[in-house]
Amino acid sequence: MNIQVIKGDITKLDVDAIVNAANSSLLGGGGVDGAIHRAAGKELLAECRLLGGCKTGEAKITKGYNLKAKYVIHTVGPVYHDREDDSVLLESCYKSSMALALENDIHSIAFPAISTGVYGYPKDKACKIAVKTIKEYDKYDIDVYFVCFDSETYGLYNDLI
Numbered sequence: 001m002n003i004q005v006i007k008g009d010i011t012k013l014d015v016d017a018i019v020n021a022a023n024s025s026l027l028g029g030g031g032v033d034g035a036i037h038r039a040a041g042k043e044l045l046a047e048c049r050l051l052g053g054c055k056t057g058e059a060k061i062t063k064g065y066n067l068k069a070k071y072v073i074h075t076v077g078p079v080y081h082d083r084e085d086d087s088v089l090l091e092s093c094y095k096s097s098m099a100l101a102l103e104n105d106i107h108s109i110a111f112p113a114i115s116t117g118v119y120g121y122p123k124d125k126a127c128k129i130a131v132k133t134i135k136e137y138d139k140y141d142i143d144v145y146f147v148c149f150d151s152e153t154y155g156l157y158n159d160l161i
């Protein structure tokens with residue numbers, strides 16, 4: 001496994017899969033979800049409509065349509081409530097996404113900082129969970145990119161890696 005931290009827009013990346021921090025309807029939203037749907041085009045929403053939503057901590061895969069990425073893995077992060085469950089669910093997002101990546105012969109995957117936008121997860125805590133969980137897959141032949149939209153997140157990931 002190779003892990004890299006990148007600053008920028010996840011929709012522009014040329015990787016096998018990008019991960020979407022979606023909401024449970026999978027029918028689009030703001031933040032990174034809105035950006036991915038805008039960049040992928042209407043066909044992405046049409047495929048998402050067939051999926052019947054997604055539970056918090058789980059993940060579903062679609063094609064990438066107009067994106068360079070072949071796939072989008074949609075996962076639903078927890079809304080932060082400062083409960084023990086939050087970290088379990090956030091960890092589960094990374095695990096569910098990696099499980100789909102391994103099942104679908106994906107060898108490069110880019111993650112946004114799930115739950116750290118509108119869902120309010122403290123960035124430092126969320127980045128720690130992301131890195132710790134992803135490192136459990138270090139035996140696999142996969143490049144993992146942590147994509148940061150802001151300098152704070154970029155700094156946090158770089159300190160951890």
Ligand code: ADP
Nearest residue numbers: 009010021031032035112115116117118119149
């Ligand atoms: P959530 O609802 O899971 O909190 P958000 O989309 O609100 O999801 O935010 C998740 C993270 O994605 C935030 O750190 C936000 O800054 C970042 N983000 C927003 N747009 C993009 C983008 N185009 N590429 C990468 N990261 C993005």
